[in-house]
Amino acid sequence: MTDLSVQIGSLTLANPVIAASGCFGYGIEYADVVDLSLLGGVAVKGLFLAERQGHAPERIVETPAGMLNAIGLQGVGVHRFIKEQLPELRRRRAVVIVNICGSTLDEYVELARILSDTEGVAALELNISCPNIKEGGITFGCSLAGTFDVVSAVRKVTRLPVIPKLTPNVTDVASFARASEDAGADAVSLVNTFLAMAIDVETRRPSLSNIVGGLSGPAIRPIAVRMVYECRNAVKIPVIGMGGIASARDALEFMIAGATAVQVGTANFVDPFIWTKLLEGIRAYLTRHQMPRVSDLTGTLDTSTRD
Amino acid sequence: MTDLSVQIGSLTLANPVIAASGCFGYGIEYADVVDLSLLGGVAVKGLFLAERQGHAPERIVETPAGMLNAIGLQGVGVHRFIKEQLPELRRRRAVVIVNICGSTLDEYVELARILSDTEGVAALELNISCPNIKEGGITFGCSLAGTFDVVSAVRKVTRLPVIPKLTPNVTDVASFARASEDAGADAVSLVNTFLAMAIDVETRRPSLSNIVGGLSGPAIRPIAVRMVYECRNAVKIPVIGMGGIASARDALEFMIAGATAVQVGTANFVDPFIWTKLLEGIRAYLTRHQMPRVSDLTGTLDTSTRD
Amino acid sequence: MPVDVEARVIANTRLSQDYNVIALAAPDIASASAPGQFVMVKLGRGLVPLLRRPFSVFEVLRADGRITGLTLLSKRVGVTTDMLFEAVEGDVVSCLGPLGRPFQLIDPPAEAWMVAGGVGLAPFATLTEALLDRGVAVTLMYGARSDRELFYLDWFEARGVRVMLATEDGTAGDRGRVILPLERELRATAAERDIMIYACGPEPMLEAVANMAAQYNRPSQVSVERVMGCGLGGCYSCVIPVRDDRGGQRYVRSCIGGPVFAGADIVWNP
Amino acid sequence: MPVDVEARVIANTRLSQDYNVIALAAPDIASASAPGQFVMVKLGRGLVPLLRRPFSVFEVLRADGRITGLTLLSKRVGVTTDMLFEAVEGDVVSCLGPLGRPFQLIDPPAEAWMVAGGVGLAPFATLTEALLDRGVAVTLMYGARSDRELFYLDWFEARGVRVMLATEDGTAGDRGRVILPLERELRATAAERDIMIYACGPEPMLEAVANMAAQYNRPSQVSVERVMGCGLGGCYSCVIPVRDDRGGQRYVRSCIGGPVFAGADIVWNP
Ligand SMILES: Cc1cc2nc3c(=O)[nH]c(=O)nc-3n(C[C@H](O)[C@H](O)[C@H](O)COP(=O)(O)OP(=O)(O)OC[C@H]3O[C@@H](n4cnc5c(N)ncnc54)[C@H](O)[C@@H]3O)c2cc1C
Ligand SMILES: Cc1cc2nc3c(=O)[nH]c(=O)nc-3n(C[C@H](O)[C@H](O)[C@H](O)COP(=O)(O)OP(=O)(O)OC[C@H]3O[C@@H](n4cnc5c(N)ncnc54)[C@H](O)[C@@H]3O)c2cc1C
Numbered sequence A, B: 001m002t003d004l005s006v007q008i009g010s011l012t013l014a015n016p017v018i019a020a021s022g023c024f025g026y027g028i029e030y031a032d033v034v035d036l037s038l039l040g041g042v043a044v045k046g047l048f049l050a051e052r053q054g055h056a057p058e059r060i061v062e063t064p065a066g067m068l069n070a071i072g073l074q075g076v077g078v079h080r081f082i083k084e085q086l087p088e089l090r091r092r093r094a095v096v097i098v099n100i101c102g103s104t105l106d107e108y109v110e111l112a113r114i115l116s117d118t119e120g121v122a123a124l125e126l127n128i129s130c131p132n133i134k135e136g137g138i139t140f141g142c143s144l145a146g147t148f149d150v151v152s153a154v155r156k157v158t159r160l161p162v163i164p165k166l167t168p169n170v171t172d173v174a175s176f177a178r179a180s181e182d183a184g185a186d187a188v189s190l191v192n193t194f195l196a197m198a199i200d201v202e203t204r205r206p207s208l209s210n211i212v213g214g215l216s217g218p219a220i221r222p223i224a225v226r227m228v229y230e231c232r233n234a235v236k237i238p239v240i241g242m243g244g245i246a247s248a249r250d251a252l253e254f255m256i257a258g259a260t261a262v263q264v265g266t267a268n269f270v271d272p273f274i275w276t277k278l279l280e281g282i283r284a285y286l287t288r289h290q291m292p293r294v295s296d297l298t299g300t301l302d303t304s305t306r307d
Numbered sequence C, D: 001m002p003v004d005v006e007a008r009v010i011a012n013t014r015l016s017q018d019y020n021v022i023a024l025a026a027p028d029i030a031s032a033s034a035p036g037q038f039v040m041v042k043l044g045r046g047l048v049p050l051l052r053r054p055f056s057v058f059e060v061l062r063a064d065g066r067i068t069g070l071t072l073l074s075k076r077v078g079v080t081t082d083m084l085f086e087a088v089e090g091d092v093v094s095c096l097g098p099l100g101r102p103f104q105l106i107d108p109p110a111e112a113w114m115v116a117g118g119v120g121l122a123p124f125a126t127l128t129e130a131l132l133d134r135g136v137a138v139t140l141m142y143g144a145r146s147d148r149e150l151f152y153l154d155w156f157e158a159r160g161v162r163v164m165l166a167t168e169d170g171t172a173g174d175r176g177r178v179i180l181p182l183e184r185e186l187r188a189t190a191a192e193r194d195i196m197i198y199a200c201g202p203e204p205m206l207e208a209v210a211n212m213a214a215q216y217n218r219p220s221q222v223s224v225e226r227v228m229g230c231g232l233g234g235c236y237s238c239v240i241p242v243r244d245d246r247g248g249q250r251y252v253r254s255c256i257g258g259p260v261f262a263g264a265d266i267v268w269n270p
C-alpha cells in the first residue's frame, strides 16, 4: 500500500495535493464535481477582514501556456466566510487552509485570531505575495523585515500551522523562506504569481483593467521549480510548491525538487476533474519506482555529475 | 513612406529589430538565410576576453512555450572574434553589437577598451545578467552598486554606446535601469533569461547538466513586457526590450510598453526567416494605424481608465 | 452537476467565412442542459490555448427519439473559434457542462420576444423549443451586419416563430440595429399584453435592450458574455456589476450567477 | 543554403506501433540534400512544442524522373514524433533544410559497411544510393530490439546490399548488439581490403563502433544525435567534445560541425 500522507508542521494531510488559493473559489463551488475530502487540502480564496469588490473587469487574459489575473481579491470577508462557506466545507470534510490578506500587520493578526477561535480551520496561509493589490500584502512579502514581522506577529496569536506564501518577484526567494522560518513559520508555500502584463496592440491598452496582473500556469513552472529547490536547500521547514502544475509528472517534479506538498491553481480551471488524475498518477509513479511513501520523494533530486 | 529607424544613444538603427545575443551565433552562421544588413542590429554571442568551453551537455531543454538553456557562454574570446568573425560581419554590413561578459570589473573594462579600438563595432552590450555562470556577470547584475560600477567603469573607456543588459531575476528591475542611467549608460536592454530548472522525473536528475538554466521564449513575455514598462517609466534613456517575441504583434507590444527597439532570441531558432516577417508586420501595422515613424510608437500605452 | 465529455465531432458545417455549426457527441450534457446554459470547450490537450472557452448550447440533437448530442454556433474571433471552424469529423472536443443559470421560462398567455445580435442567436434555438412546448408565442428579432450573416431563419420560421430582421447594411429587414424593430414593436404593443424580452448579443446591444425594456415597463432577461476562466465559479474573472439590495452594486460571477440576468439588475455603466 | 518549406504530407505509413515513414512534399530540400544531412521539422505554428526537431532525410522521392519530396523515418519518443506518427495526408510540416555536414563518400575499390541501430537506419537509404552510384559495394549491419523493429530489409536487399542483422531477443540474426556481426566481419576481413565504416544509432553504439573500428585500424564516420535547438549553429546546444590539435578537447556544434564526425575525433568519455 502506498502512503500518500505528508506532514506540514502539526498537520497531517492525507495526500500532498492541495487546491491553490484563488483558483478553487471557496471550495464549495467545486463540491459537485470533486469530493473535497479526497484532496490533501483546500486553500480557499484570499480573505480580508472585510468584504472586497476587487478590480473592474477585464480580470484575466490568456498568455502563452499561462494566464494573467488581476482579480484584486474580491471576497466575502472573514466573517461571512465563517458563517456562509466554512460550515459547508466542514460538512464536506475538506481540510481547510485559509489564505489571509491584510493591509496592515494588525489586520493579519486580527484575522489569525478570529480564525484560530473557529472550529474547522486546519491552517493559515499568509498571503504576503499578491501582486494585484497596492496596499499591504506584497509590501510585506517583498521585504525581509516585513515578512519576518508578519509571520512572528501571527505566530504569537495562533497555534494553527502558519504558512507564509512567498512571492517569486524577488531577487532571492530563499532568504524570504529563511526569514519565515526564523519567525516561526511551520512551512512556506510558493510561488504566488509573477507580476506581468499584456497589451492589446490594436487599441494600445492594457489587456487588464489593473494594467498589471499575475502570471500563472505551465509557463512559469521552470522558474517555480527552481525557487522551490532553492528554498528547500535553505530551510528545514516543509516547502509547499506550486506554479504551473498540470499533471502528476509536474507535481512529482516539484516534490523531487524539494516540495513536501503541492498546490494546483490554473490547471483546475482547465480540468476541474484533475484531482483524481493527479492522485492516481502519483500513486502509479510511486508503485513503479517502488517507493512506499510519497514523503520519501521530497528533495530526492540527484545532482551528482553525470558520467 | 514608413520610417523604421530608431535612435540608441548616438547610434541610429535602420529599424528596431535586433538579433538577441546567444541566439544568433556570431551572426555569420545566419548570413546564408538572412541578409544581415536588413536587421536593425546583430548582438553577437556573449564574449569573454578568453576562449571558453561552456557547460557540458545537456545544455537546453524545452518547457511549456519556452526553453531553458545553460550554454555557459562557450565562445571564441574577443581576440579570435575580432580576427575571425568581425571582418565577415562587416563585409555583410551588419550593425554589430558586441555582448561582453567579464568575471571581474577589469575584464569588462579591458574588453571595452579592445572593442573601442576596433573598427566595425556599433555598440557594447554589457552582459551582467547571464544566469548560467557562477563567476562575475550576474553578481554585478544583481547588485545596484555592482551595476553602477561596471557601467561607469566601461563608460570611462569608450565612446561606443554602452547598453547594460539587465537581469529579470531581481525585485525591482527599474532601480537597475536607474543605476545604469546614473552611471552613464546610453540605453538598457532587458530581459535576459529567468533562472529556472527542469527535472526528469523518471531519473530524478536535472534536465540540464548545470542543474539550473535560463528560461526564454513566449512563456516569459508577459513578465518581460511588464519589466520594460517599469523601466520606461523610470529612466529617460532608451529601453531595448526582449523576451519571447515571436511575431510582429509581440514586438509591437514591447514598443507600446516602452521599448525603443527589440531583440529576438528563441524565436529565431524556430524560424530563422522570421526577420523579414517581423519587419513586414511592423510596417503593415504602422500603415494601418497611420503612423509614419516607428519611434512614435514607443511608450504609447494608454492607461487611462476605461469607461 | 456538470460533466466533462471528450466529445467526438459528428459534423461541422460552415455557414460563412466566419460562422460554423459544430455537432458534438455529448448526449449527457445535451440531455441535462436547459436553454441559456453553456459549455466550456477545449480542443486538444495542449497548453496553447490553455483555457477553455464558453459556448452556448445551440441545438440539442435527437435521433430515433434519443438525444445524441448538441451543436454549437461559433463565430471566429480567435484561436479556439478558429480551431472550431477547422475541426473535422472525428476530432475530439473536450466539453464541460452544462453550466450556468438558464433562462427563466414563461407560460402563456405571456409572449416571448427574443432579441439576438450576431452569434447571440445561439441560445435561442433551445429556448424556442422549450417555449413552444409550453405553448408560448415566440418572436425572434435578429440583427447582423448583413443578410449573409443571418442564419437558421428557416429553422425558426418552420416552427412558427415570427421573425424580424435588422442588418447594418440594409440587405435584410431594417437598416441598422436590431433595437429598431424592438422599439417599433414595443411602441405598437398594448400594455396589457404580457411580454418577456430575452436578449443575447454584444454588451452594448444588451444594454440598449435592457434600457428599452425598462422604458416600456417590460421585463427582460439578458445573457451576457464575459471572459471566463473556469465557468464554475472558481476564478472570479467573469464578474459583472449587479445592483445589490442596498442601492449599491457588487460584482457577480456571470458563470454561476448568470450568464442570464434580469436586464434591470445589471449596472451597465459602473 | 537551407530553405524553409511548408511541406504537405503526401503519405504516412506506420511500420509498427512506434515507427512510421512520412512522405513530405519538399522537393527543393530533397534535391539539395546529401546523404547524412538532416532537416529541422515543426508541426503546426503552435508554441507547444516550441522548437523544431532534427530528422535525417530518409529517402528522396522521385516520380517521372523528377524529385517530388523526401521521407523521414521516425520513431515515437515524445511530442513531435507522436505528431509525426499521427499526421495524415494533407497536413503541413514545416521543414527546414538541408542541414549539416553529410557523410564523406568513398570510391571503389573501397567498400562501405553501414552500421545502424534502430532508427539510426535513417541516413543509410540515401547513402546506399549515392555509394551504389559510384560502384561501391555496400554492407548493412542493422540491429534492433527484435525482428518486428527491422524495416526496409527488402529495400536494401533489392539493391544488392549485403545485410546482416542483430536483435536483442534473437528473433533475427545475431542475438545481441549489432557490434557482434561488425566484430566478426572485421576479424574475418583482410587488412588490405579498404573499408569505410559508417554508423548511426544511439551514442553508446556509436562509441562501441568507433572504438572497434580504431582497434582494427579502420576509419569510421559516425552520425551523432544531440539535442538541437536550431540546427544552424545559432544556439550552441548541440555540442559534442572533439579532440583538438593540441591534445585537448573542444565542444563542436554537431549541427554544423556534424552530425557526421570521424569516429576517431570524438571524445566519448569527456
Ligand atoms: C456564456 C457565454 C456563451 C457564449 N456563447 C457563444 C456562442 O454560442 N458562440 C460563439 O461564437 N461565442 C460564444 N461566446 C463567446 C466565446 O466564448 C468567445 O468568442 C471565445 O471565448 C473566443 O475564444 P477564441 O479562443 O476564439 O478567442 P481568443 O483568441 O481567446 O480572443 C479573441 C477575442 O475574443 C475575446 N474573448 C476571449 N475569451 C472570451 C470569452 N470567454 N468571452 C467573451 N469574449 C472572449 C477576447 O477578449 C478577444 O478580444 C460565449 C461567451 C460566453 C461567456
Ligand atoms: C541529426 C539528427 C538526426 C536525427 N534523425 C532522426 C530520424 O531520422 N528519425 C528519428 O526518429 N529521430 C531522429 N533523430 C532524433 C530526433 O530528433 C528525436 O527523437 C526528436 O527530437 C524527439 O522529439 P520529440 O518531440 O518527439 O521528443 P521530446 O518530447 O522532445 O523528447 C523525448 C525524448 O527525446 C529526447 N530528445 C529530444 N530532442 C532531441 C534531439 N534533438 N535529439 C535527440 N534526442 C532528443 C529527449 O531528451 C527526451 O528524452 C535525429 C536527431 C538528430 C540530432
Ligand SMILES: Cc1cc2nc3c(=O)[nH]c(=O)nc-3n(C[C@H](O)[C@H](O)[C@H](O)COP(=O)(O)O)c2cc1C
Pocket (backbone or CB within 6 Å): A020, A021, A022, A023, A045, A046, A047, A069, A071, A073, A099, A127, A130, A165, A191, A192, A193, A215, A216, A217, A218, A242, A243, A244, A245, A263, A264, A265, A266, A267, C235, C236
Ligand atoms: C485567478 C487567480 C486568483 C488567485 N488568487 C489568489 C489568492 O487569493 N491568494 C493567493 O495566495 N494566491 C492566489 N492566486 C495564486 C495561486 O494560488 C497560485 O499561487 C498561482 O496561480 C500559481 O499556481 P498555478 O500556476 O498552479 O496557478 C491566484 C491565482 C489565480 C490564477
Ligand SMILES: Cc1cc2nc3c(=O)[nH]c(=O)nc-3n(C[C@H](O)[C@H](O)[C@H](O)COP(=O)(O)O)c2cc1C
Pocket (backbone or CB within 6 Å): B020, B021, B022, B023, B045, B046, B047, B069, B071, B073, B099, B127, B130, B165, B191, B192, B193, B215, B216, B217, B218, B242, B243, B244, B245, B263, B264, B265, B266, B267, D235, D236
Ligand atoms: C541559447 C541561448 C543563449 C543565450 N546567450 C546569451 C548571451 O551569450 N548573452 C546574453 O546577453 N544573453 C544570452 N541569452 C539571452 C537572450 O539574448 C535573451 O535575452 C533571452 O533569451 C530572452 O529573449 P527570447 O525570449 O527572445 O529568447 C541567451 C539565450 C538563449 C536561449
Ligand code: FES
Pocket (backbone or CB within 6 Å): C227, C228, C229, C230, C231, C232, C233, C234, C235, C236, C237, C238, C239, C253, C254, C255, C256
Ligand atoms: S469563469 Fe471562473 S468564476 Fe466565472
Ligand code: FES
Pocket (backbone or CB within 6 Å): D227, D228, D229, D230, D231, D232, D233, D234, D235, D236, D237, D238, D239, D253, D254, D255, D256
Ligand atoms: S542546434 Fe543550435 S547550434 Fe547546433
